[in-house]
Amino acid sequence: MRHTPLEPSQTDAVAVTATAEVRITAVGHTYRVGDGEVLSGIDLNIGAGEVVALIGRSGSGKSTLLHIIAGLLEPSEGVVHIGNERVTGPSAAWVMMFQAPSLFPWMTVAENAGLGLRYSGQKEGVDDRVAEVLDLVDLSAFSDRNVQDLSGGQQQRVALARSLAPNPDVLLLDEPFSALDMFTRQSMQQDVRAITKRLGLTMVLVTHDVSEAALMADRAVFLKSGSGKIVGDTPVGLAPKARDLNNPDFQAELARLNGIYSQMQTQC
Amino acid sequence: MTTTSDIPRSARAFPSLARYRGVVNGAFGMALLIFLWWLGGRAVAGNPNMYAFSSFAPGPTLTRLWTMITSGEIFEMAGPSLYRVGLGMGIAAVVGVPMGILVGRVQQVREITNIPFQFLRMISPLSWMPIAVMAFATWDAAIIFLIMVAAIWPILFATAAGVRRIDPAWIKVARNLGASRTHMLTTVILPAVATDILTGIRLALGVAWVVLVPAEYLGVTSGLGYAINDARDTLEYDRLSATVVVIGVIGFGLDTLCQKAISRLNWTKTS
Ligand SMILES: Nc1ncnc2c1ncn2[C@@H]1O[C@H](COP(=O)(O)OP(=O)(O)OP(=O)(O)O)[C@@H](O)[C@H]1O
Ligand SMILES: [Mg+2]
Numbered sequence: 001m002r003h004t005p006l007e008p009s010q011t012d013a014v015a016v017t018a019t020a021e022v023r024i025t026a027v028g029h030t031y032r033v034g035d036g037e038v039l040s041g042i043d044l045n046i047g048a049g050e051v052v053a054l055i056g057r058s059g060s061g062k063s064t065l066l067h068i069i070a071g072l073l074e075p076s077e078g079v080v081h082i083g084n085e086r087v088t089g090p091s092a093a094w095v096m097m098f099q100a101p102s103l104f105p106w107m108t109v110a111e112n113a114g115l116g117l118r119y120s121g122q123k124e125g126v127d128d129r130v131a132e133v134l135d136l137v138d139l140s141a142f143s144d145r146n147v148q149d150l151s152g153g154q155q156q157r158v159a160l161a162r163s164l165a166p167n168p169d170v171l172l173l174d175e176p177f178s179a180l181d182m183f184t185r186q187s188m189q190q191d192v193r194a195i196t197k198r199l200g201l202t203m204v205l206v207t208h209d210v211s212e213a214a215l216m217a218d219r220a221v222f223l224k225s226g227s228g229k230i231v232g233d234t235p236v237g238l239a240p241k242a243r244d245l246n247n248p249d250f251q252a253e254l255a256r257l258n259g260i261y262s263q264m265q266t267q268c
Numbered sequence: 269m270t271t272t273s274d275i276p277r278s279a280r281a282f283p284s285l286a287r288y289r290g291v292v293n294g295a296f297g298m299a300l301l302i303f304l305w306w307l308g309g310r311a312v313a314g315n316p317n318m319y320a321f322s323s324f325a326p327g328p329t330l331t332r333l334w335t336m337i338t339s340g341e342i343f344e345m346a347g348p349s350l351y352r353v354g355l356g357m358g359i360a361a362v363v364g365v366p367m368g369i370l371v372g373r374v375q376q377v378r379e380i381t382n383i384p385f386q387f388l389r390m391i392s393p394l395s396w397m398p399i400a401v402m403a404f405a406t407w408d409a410a411i412i413f414l415i416m417v418a419a420i421w422p423i424l425f426a427t428a429a430g431v432r433r434i435d436p437a438w439i440k441v442a443r444n445l446g447a448s449r450t451h452m453l454t455t456v457i458l459p460a461v462a463t464d465i466l467t468g469i470r471l472a473l474g475v476a477w478v479v480l481v482p483a484e485y486l487g488v489t490s491g492l493g494y495a496i497n498d499a500r501d502t503l504e505y506d507r508l509s510a511t512v513v514v515i516g517v518i519g520f521g522l523d524t525l526c527q528k529a530i531s532r533l534n535w536t537k538t539s
């Protein structure tokens with residue numbers, strides 16, 4: 001597996017998709033009657049083409065909020081709009097990527113990547129589109145392989161290709177790199193940001209790793225567990241070149257974000 | 269004293285033998301079975317009280333088997349039996365697979381059907397015989413029903429168990445990508461449980477093939493079970509034992525086919 005960041009030329013093949021903003025209005029959620037509120041009064045606007053990191057401790061409701069945005073979970077209160085549409089269920093226009101790639105082992109790499117197209121009933125141009133997205137994630141040579149022969153990082157790249165194939169406007173990521181080793185994770189973080197920016201996608205990234213947020217996001221939003229509220233919202237002010245663990249600007253920004261995060265934990 | 273390092277060296281000396289070990293052992297097992305059969309035949313022949321049964325021995329049986337093959341009699345016998353088993357199994361699969369998916373997917377269905385199914389499953393298929401004879405107009409239909417009853421449970425339970433083992437993340441991924449109910453069935457559930465269904469069919473085939481012979485003792489005048497009964501009545505013990513061999517060989521062949529299909533559809537990597 002190659003860990004080189006994507007060259008711009010590799011992404012030229014894919015046309016820039018239409019983008020959409022995400023508007024979350026007064027969203028609250030309670031899983032079971034009697035249990036406490038996991039989320040309450042969440043208002044959040046995410047601009048078209050913006051990358052937002054949702055940061056919070058385990059159990060703070062990050063995944064819950066992401067599932068609600070994806071239309072995989074109906075919120076007890078509030079609404080989510082993506083573009084001009086109100087989210088009432090899953091759609092190929094907003095696709096979620098999970099922590100585990102969960103590829104279908106009875107299908108090849110290419111068949112897995114083409115699943116979304118197959119579900120949307122698309123018949124023409126499927127092979128070309130699949131070849132395009134596999135090229136985008138640097139897996140063209142693997143298209144006929146059994147997914148079980150791939151490394152964890154390669155599998156997650158197939159999952160990324162699968163998410164990108166139907167040309168979504170919004171990509172929702174639920175800690176998709178947490179199972180990868182440090183070097184693979186870092187190259188994936190850089191590649192995914194590059195691809196997302198290249199395609200002009202809006203992205204919501206859930207993480208409890210502040211450095212992941214600093215590497216990938218334009219803006220960091222902090223969720224507090226217990227209250228289920230947003231307690232911090234700050235832009236990540238980094239030039240593209242500074243998104244590197246060894247850059248001093250990056251270290252300074254990371255320290256600032258970590259400061260907000262730890263301060264937030266002590267407040268009530 | 270020999271050292272342990274001698275052992276791998278001698279194994280390396282006969283690479284071709286090591287490669288065919290499975291085949292050689294298989295042939296040895298078959299030879300052993302025929303030898304025991306031959307011993308039994310000799311014992312019967314040597315016993316004055318049982319002399320009449322001496323044509324059960326391998327010699328007369330295999331001779332008779334050969335004439336049955338060349339005359340085509342064997343195909344006349346096996347054809348109707350295979351038809352009955354095929355139809356009974358087919359109906360069992362058409363009913364059992366969807367029911368199994370439903371039982372595996374829907375908790376309420378599982379809870380409601382659990383006791384009735386476990387109860388019905390424990391009843392020997394052959395105990396339905398009198399009811400089947402009364403309920404169906406033809407003997408053929410009664411036999412097919414008995415085979416269906418025998419075959420449905422392994423198929424249903426294997427399918428349900430496979431469905432319950434499906435990774436929920438697969439379902440979530442498909443839903444997230446906009447899969448319809450039909451897509452969910454054809455691209456996730458059925459491929460995920462294909463080997464479980466076939467394993468159920470393989471088990472069912474074993475039971476169905478066992479039930480077939482006594483079921484064909486019923487009024488029909490064709491099939492392997494009938495052939496055995498008929499040979500007994502006409503005291504042709506070589507024909508009887510040749511039919512037994514045919515039953516065993518066909519059953520073995522069908523089972524091997526199932527095994528081949530299972531390993532073809534199996535997507536789990538064992539490396
Ligand atoms: N399906 C569910 N049914 C009931 N409660 C749930 C369910 N899913 C999550 N919860 C509860 O909701 C709260 C928030 O869970 P959530 O998974 O959204 O947290 P998270 O921030 O994603 O945590 P992590 O970082 O560990 O993934 C937790 O207290 C959890 O126990
Ligand atoms: Mg989570």
